[in-house]
Amino acid sequence: MDLTILEKIDSTNKYLKEKKYKKNWEIVMAKEQTAGKGRRGKVWNSNKGGAWFSFCFAEDKYLSKTEYGKIPLIAGLAVIKGLEEIEKLNYKIKWPNDVYVGKRKISGILLEKSGDFFIVGIGINVNNVDFGEFKDIGISLNKITDKIYNIEKLVMLVASKFKKEYYRFLRGEWEEILLEIKEKNYLKNRVVEVMVNSEVIKGEVIGINNSAELCIKKNNEIYEIKSGEIRIVYTNN
Known part of the structure; x- marks a missing residue:
């Protein structure tokens, strides 16, 4: 996996999307992003000290669009497996595309399509301590442990972990992967609100x-959520 390191750029996802000739599994990392973004166009604070990177992989024509909807969760698992080799903490996947430590967000994931390639954008708070408008929910490894980490090493670790999990997925091991994801489910047993077709579902x-849909129980009825903004109301844990 080839790694390109840039000092400052608007967005590593945008860089790869606009690149005319993409190489399978190439990685682009920026020391600082000026226009990092998350799902639904949300701003992602990308100051120096974080791991801001994207990688691309060629589309498999035999996989349906529905199957590719599982990729953000697979990426979340890869982020956790990479982080665990750097620092053992209680990481959890917050469906569909975030990684949390305790009640705070340490990583976000964005999946986009560009021609025959998929691009996975990942932001991980590593040595950075300024989370901008997300100061109330953001956390970094440094804030937790007061240590300084090798960002390039973490980027390569996470990308290689994703590649391994993705090929497991292509080999038909989704059920085994899903079991690992379920063990890391941050939202399990929490009461949440989600907007679905102009209706707020609370359960x-x-x-x-x-x-890869989130299952919410409301009044003995099960709702299967494909996508949506999740707001935690409280936890039954």
Whole structure:
């Protein structure tokens, strides 16, 4: 996996999307992003000290669009496996595309399509301590441990972990991968609100199904959520 390191750029995802000739599994890392973004166009604070990177991989024509909807969760698992080799903490996946430590967000993931390639953008708070408008929910490894980490090493670790998990996925090991994801489910047993087709559904998260949908129980009825903004109301843990 080839790694390109840039000092400052608007967005590593945008860089790869606009690159005319992409190489399978190439990685672009920026020491600072000026226009980093998350899902639904949300701003991602990308000051120096964080791991801001994207990598691309060629589309598999045999996989359906529905199957590719599982990629953000697979990426979340890869982020956790990479982080665990750097620092053992209680990391959790917050469906569909974040990684948390305790009640705070340490990583966000963005999946985009560009021609025959998919681009996975990942931001991990590593040595940075300024989270901008997300100061109330953001956390970094440095804030937790007061240590300084090798960002390039972490980027390569996470990208290689994703590549390994993705090929497991292509080999038909989704059920095994999903079991690992379920063990790291941050939302399990929490009461949440989610907007679905202009309706707010409030209920208890009971799990993630085989289609990577979030399952919410409301008045003895199970809702399977494909996507949406999640707001935690309280936890039953």
